[in-house]
Amino acid sequence: MKKLKKPNVWILATVVALTTALAGCSGNSNGEGGSTKPSPTNTAKAGEKDNAGESEDAPWVFGSEPLEFTAYTHYGWQDFPEKMEDVPLWKYLKENKQLNIKSIQAKGNHAQLMSTMMASGDLPELIYGDRYNPDIERLIDNGKIVALDPYLDKYPNLKKWLDPQLMDLLRSKDGKLYKFPNWYTNKSTNTAGYVVNKKIYNELDQPPLQTMDDLYAYLGKVKEKYGDEVVPFEPDRTVDGQGIGVLYTGFAEGNNYKSLSSDVQGVIKDNKLTSLFMDPSFRESQKFVSKLYREKLISQDMFTQDRGKVLEKLMTGRVAVYAGSGPTTYASQAHNELIKTDPEAGYFMIKPIHKAGLDQSNIHPGGYDRLGWNITTITTKAKDPEKIFAFLDWLTGPEGMTIQFFGPEGGNWKGFDENEQPIFTDQYDPAQVTEIQALNDRVMIVGNTSYIDPAKMKYENAKPPEEQNWSARYQSTITWPSANDITALNNKLNPEPDSELGDIRQKILDLITQVLAESATASSDEKVDQILDKAQADAESYGYNKLLEWRTEQWLENKKTLGME
Known part of the structure; x- marks a missing residue:
């Protein structure tokens, strides 16, 4: 999250979209149809006088x-x-x-x-x-x-x-x-989603990976076959939201990955922001995560590992499924490294995983802010x-x-x-x-x-899919189409840091950070509910509802500025 992309521990960034303006060089013709007319740009060769x-x-x-x-x-x-x-x-x-x-x-x-x-x-x-x-x-x-x-x-x-x-x-x-x-x-610039280890997937006979039930069954097979040699589900840095935030979006249509971030901390319902802790789909997703944790189907150091450790696991092929707000950057590096020695190895991306019965077209693993x-x-x-x-x-x-x-x-x-x-x-x-x-x-x-996206795709679209740049291929076919526009929800929703609302925001941020870890590693579903019930009571005592009301006003004002109402 360049990205929950992308600075404060909750910022959604990722990275990366992965994912400009007239500057520049003269368009020199090289026999490929380029313009020879100099562009009106703000540049000069070193040493030249303007x-x-x-x-x-x-x-x-x-x-x-x-x-x-x-x-x-x-x-x-x-x-x-x-x-x-x-x-x-x-x-x-x-x-x-x-x-x-x-x-x-x-x-x-x-x-x-x-x-x-x-x-x-x-x-x-x-x-x-x-x-x-x-x-x-x-x-x-x-x-x-x-x-x-x-x-x-x-x-x-x-x-x-x-x-x-x-x-x-x-x-x-x-x-x-x-x-x-x-x-x-x-x-859309979204790069959030799910990455799958190709070699492991083929060795396990390519089972379906569409629903949360499919995912759970697949991770169990990975654990059974490979033991501790492979991490079944790698959520990247969970302290930043990352993979568990992506899972959350699959438990209800229209869920926003952004709901877990420091500048939202809430869920849209009936055109207003409401409590994250009381959201049924958040509770369900955290129960799913804690189940994966108890059964060692998810990285056991997800709250403490640095990103270097995540990259190392991917580069050595020791991850079966990887999810996050910007997995394309690391996955593309790891894919290109693995196929150097084994053409059957590497990684690929899949469409959003979701709870059975939901419409996949309304599942958004990540959003994009314009x-x-x-x-x-x-x-x-x-x-x-x-x-x-x-x-x-x-x-x-x-x-x-x-x-x-x-x-x-x-x-x-x-x-x-x-x-x-x-x-x-x-x-x-x-x-x-x-x-x-x-x-x-x-x-x-x-x-x-x-x-830059049209520039990248200009080259890639001229090639067959199997020869395209890994990131470009899956961004254009998987991550970009699965995103929703969260520009109005992603701006000016943080109050003045030294104000009453600013103090409330910080208390809620600290609370969510604590609750994510406690509920994700809880010993039972009942324990998850207890943790979230207590979190709701604590949040209310901090003034959570007041913060949500103010943020709703800001969100609606943003929509007006952007012509969305």
Whole structure:
């Protein structure tokens, strides 16, 4: 969850969609129908002078002169690379665009480090994090974040590619835009769902995997045949919701994975948000999870393992079924690794698993927010905020997005066609592209899904399914079609952190974190009910109903802003 995608332990991200704007290179023709007319972009080769640079009001051209700034990612589970050479994109930017990013490392102590930086006023110049993280909201309220509005007309990409309604939704209470969105889109970007180990599935005679009963029976067969050598069901980091949140969506039509997140903490019923603890489908799903836990059909360290451990298990083929908010990133890596030595190995994705009798078309393992997941902000400590914005705007445009996903021009691609899409060359290397995308994942901070998804599919759609990029294939056929639009439910539902409602939110967040672990590892169904009954009583004493009423108002207001009512 890039993703419950994607910073606060409950943020839905995942990662990844897995899953930009006019920037760029001139569209050089290479004999494949590309345009030779230069695009109107904000870029220049390193060392070149911007002819318009003589005017004080002219846009600064990224790459025309050196740019250096400090950067920090406000997530406990990741840091930016210590050295720019550690990831292909940053290495390219350093060598070709005269960019030097000095990464500030939290090494897991992000909350403490941010508190120290805020107290001292010694802030990074760029901060990447959760869209509504309370610390970032405090920085905005205290005038420590730069408003981006003065740059929107000067640098074309964000304004071109981001829907104006979405930009309005992203604005702060003073009406200004402080946040540069990551993975904003005009269609589904969901990467949540179920991944199945192909070799194990074939060895167990390919039984049906459609209902929860099917899943339970299959996991039992895995346990019986492989014992402790294989994890029957891998839910990734359950402390972030992840796989158990995906399971929850299969116990009632219209369930939202987002219901478990820190900025919802409730279930939609009769056009209002109601208690998660009293939701019958949540109780049923937690009983199912606890049953899997008691019978050792689910990872026994799901609340404590780090993501490196999850990847290691997948890479060695020791997982039968894997579920999460963004399983495509790790599963695609593991698939490509396993098939190197065994063509019959690897992974595939399946349609949403659901309780028997439900309509599968109304089951949504994940939703998509048209504003994406994370955000990037520029602080008032920046020596030249406009140049940092110019860099971000280039990065979210065609050239920046294409280099992030396919490497530098001249290898897998050369020039752009009349639709600003990259022209792929005969040297296109699918394995290299997969590796580039995986390695660049943690520095893709202003992703433009509206641009890059069509660019990816342009190449993949020209090939038969079995030869397509693993992630692209299953996103287009499984994860994108199974998602629902949760944009209205995913924005501005967090109250002021230091307010009464903010205190209630934090108490409910702590309670849900505790309850998820206790109920998922409960000794019986009766114990699950006891845990959730007590949680409801505690929540009511904290003011849960008041928070749900306020969030309902915000959700309905968001729907109005987006023209959904």
